[in-house]
């Protein structure tokens with residue numbers, strides 16, 4: 566995207582979207598809420614930190630606006646700068662902080678998250694796993710540490726996989742979510758579900774997520790107990 570186009574989009578976001586927009590976050594463990602939104606802009610989704618909108622008149626673009634009081638904007642900008650252009654990731658074309666309203670103009674991603682594929686019984690090809698592996702190796706080669714890569718943060722589009730959330734890639738602690746996900750894919754999904762996938766009920770997905778969260782928490786507690794006393798600071802934990 567050239568500099569003029571970038572400036573034009575930034576002005577439109579500044580003048581048309583931000584003045585009529587109210588995104589609030591009550592806490593960091595629940596999705597933000599959009600209280601007010603100007604006409605013509607449509608909500609694509611809410612995370613715990615930010616809301617993402619479609620860009621009127623251009624289906625290749627999306628605008629992410631962070632809720633006041635939620636950090637992550639600076640780190641996410643930095644990660645996108647380091648990633649540059651790669652088919653396994655989105656892209657940030659421009660960003661700004663206008664009177665505390667922090668936004669990013671992103672490449673809009675069209676597709677289905679792996680979580681939704683399971684819920685809807687959509688087949689997840691092995692290529693997705695390979696694409697995400699490639700993307701994460703590339704991220705590591707750029708000095709990043711992939712973090713929080715799980716079924717809701719990986720998208721399937723035309724048989725290919727893409728990582729949609731890179732906001733935690735500067736965190737120092739290691740994260741096993743993607744290797745756990747891959748293990749489940751090869752041990753359970755590929756032999757049992759990949760040939761004739763069926764919709765996995767939401768209650769079962771929620772049960773698996775809770776079980777997984779509980780196992781991770783137990784693992785971390787165990788690891789912290791196993792550390793020698795002078796090495797038990799949080800930064801040492803996996």
Ligand SMILES: Nc1ncnc2c1ncn2[C@@H]1O[C@H](COP(=O)(O)OP(=O)(O)OP(=O)(O)O)[C@@H](O)[C@H]1O
Pocket residue numbers: 609610611612613614615616617627655671672673674675729730732
């Ligand atoms: N580039 C994009 N194109 C289309 N939709 C997107 C894009 N980025 C995010 N979304 C949608 O917006 C939702 C929220 O975005 P995202 O997960 O990045 O927010 P967040 O607050 O940073 O997330 P988290 O709660 O994981 O920290 C996503 O679940 C997805 O539905």
